[in-house]
Amino acid sequence: MSGKVYFDNSATTPLCDEAKAAMLGAMERYGNPSSLHDLGVDAESIVFGARKTILAALGIKCTTKLDGRQLVFTASGTEADNLALTGAALAKDFAPGKKIIASDSEHPAVLETLKALGRRGFEIVYIPTVGGQPDYELIERAADRNTILATFMLVNNETGAVYDIKRISDIVKSKNPDAIVHTDCVQGFLKLPFTPKSLGADMITLSFHKVNGPKGVGALWVSPELIRAKKLSPVIFGGGQESGMRSGTENVIGIAGAGAAVKRNHARLTENILSESQVREYLVKALSDEARFPGVKLNIPKNPAPHILSVRLPDIRSEVMLHSLSHDGIYVSSGSACSSNTGHGSYVLKAFGLTDREADSTIRISLGAQNTLDDADRFLSSFSESLATLVRMVRR
Numbered sequence: 001m002s003g004k005v006y007f008d009n010s011a012t013t014p015l016c017d018e019a020k021a022a023m024l025g026a027m028e029r030y031g032n033p034s035s036l037h038d039l040g041v042d043a044e045s046i047v048f049g050a051r052k053t054i055l056a057a058l059g060i061k062c063t064t065k066l067d068g069r070q071l072v073f074t075a076s077g078t079e080a081d082n083l084a085l086t087g088a089a090l091a092k093d094f095a096p097g098k099k100i101i102a103s104d105s106e107h108p109a110v111l112e113t114l115k116a117l118g119r120r121g122f123e124i125v126y127i128p129t130v131g132g133q134p135d136y137e138l139i140e141r142a143a144d145r146n147t148i149l150a151t152f153m154l155v156n157n158e159t160g161a162v163y164d165i166k167r168i169s170d171i172v173k174s175k176n177p178d179a180i181v182h183t184d185c186v187q188g189f190l191k192l193p194f195t196p197k198s199l200g201a202d203m204i205t206l207s208f209h210k211v212n213g214p215k216g217v218g219a220l221w222v223s224p225e226l227i228r229a230k231k232l233s234p235v236i237f238g239g240g241q242e243s244g245m246r247s248g249t250e251n252v253i254g255i256a257g258a259g260a261a262v263k264r265n266h267a268r269l270t271e272n273i274l275s276e277s278q279v280r281e282y283l284v285k286a287l288s289d290e291a292r293f294p295g296v297k298l299n300i301p302k303n304p305a306p307h308i309l310s311v312r313l314p315d316i317r318s319e320v321m322l323h324s325l326s327h328d329g330i331y332v333s334s335g336s337a338c339s340s341n342t343g344h345g346s347y348v349l350k351a352f353g354l355t356d357r358e359a360d361s362t363i364r365i366s367l368g369a370q371n372t373l374d375d376a377d378r379f380l381s382s383f384s385e386s387l388a389t390l391v392r393m394v395r396r
Contacts, residue, residue: 005378006370022255033046072221087233089148103127106153131353136164153184158349173258182206187308206220211261310355312358325383332366
């Protein structure tokens with residue numbers, strides 16, 4: 001990527017060398033991990049090794065296959081969200097009218113699943129996130145004995161807002177101790193330090209292409225208590241892989257790469273957070289210079305993550321700016337990559353408090369550990385030139 005600046009790491013990240021090496025090695029070990037012969041056992045050892053590594057990054061010791069049941073490998077974070085929500089809601093044949101609470105700024109993988117559950121008779125309560133924080137008082141009022149599930153992301157993928165999952169968990173469980181708390185940590189895993197205990201979570205969604213691993217591999221962490229109580233049902237049926245929670249032959253090659261990427265980034269977590277925070281703060285200071293960047297505003301939440309920065313343009317459509325920067329080898333986003341083809345303005349930014357016009361004029365910068373202050377300077381130079389050109393075009 002020489003000469004290019006990649007600031008779209010919340011969409012996906014470059015595959016790290018460690019993941020590439022692990023995947024190449026796994027390609028030579030072609031057994032089915034469910035087979036009982038030596039080749040199958042060899043493949044299964046790859047899967048179990050990655051499982052141990054990922055659980056270790058969550059602060060969980062895994063020494064036996066029984067311990068490993070906590071981590072269910074899926075084909076994506078989207079599938080993991082579907083398993084968490086649908087699997088929990090339908091596990092005990094909950095009667096229609098039971099309540100599920102979520103923020104209004106969740107990823108489409110969560111919101112679309114909730115819509116489907118709403119059609120099945122569940123009551124879905126959406127909590128506003130004005131300014132990038134859930135209305136915790138409204139959660140307090142909404143949660144009750146009928147609340148069976150709460151789902152709130154740890155880090156918002158468009159604004160970088162960090163939600164207080166532990167506070168939400170404490171509120172919900174004070175009203176119903178049997179309620180399940182799920183958090184989509186796709187944008188928070190290996191970007192912020194946390195454990196399931198520190199979050200008060202019963203289920204956690206992960207996706208490994210966000211942390212320099214391969215696409216096509218996600219996972220759902222499920223608490224041992226939830227497993228023992230059988231409060232989660234599979235949504236994909238078949239041969240009973242992944243302890244019966246997700247049938248289908250495991251993607252051994254992808255899982256090998258995921259484990260290697262997690263091992264690398266977990267070892268560098270503190271260093272990466274510091275590096276990304278420095279670049280983000282450098283950008284915040286520069287972009288706040290009204291003389292150099294007239295009309296530019298920053299959509300900064302009350303509790304921002306270290307790697308995401310939302311930037312509002314002066315009456316310039318984000319798509320136009322994105323293409324202008326792209327021609328100069330600078331890659332940013334106009335919002336979530338998963339919803340960029342819908343043709344609709346960002347519901348997340350509107351929930352944040354922006355008008356339709358402002359939401360349509362916002363770009364997202366999302367950083368990775370590979371980004372430097374030189375990358376930031378390169379972006380700022382190109383952005384300044386593009387801004388001046390596009391503002392003149394708008395005023396004609």
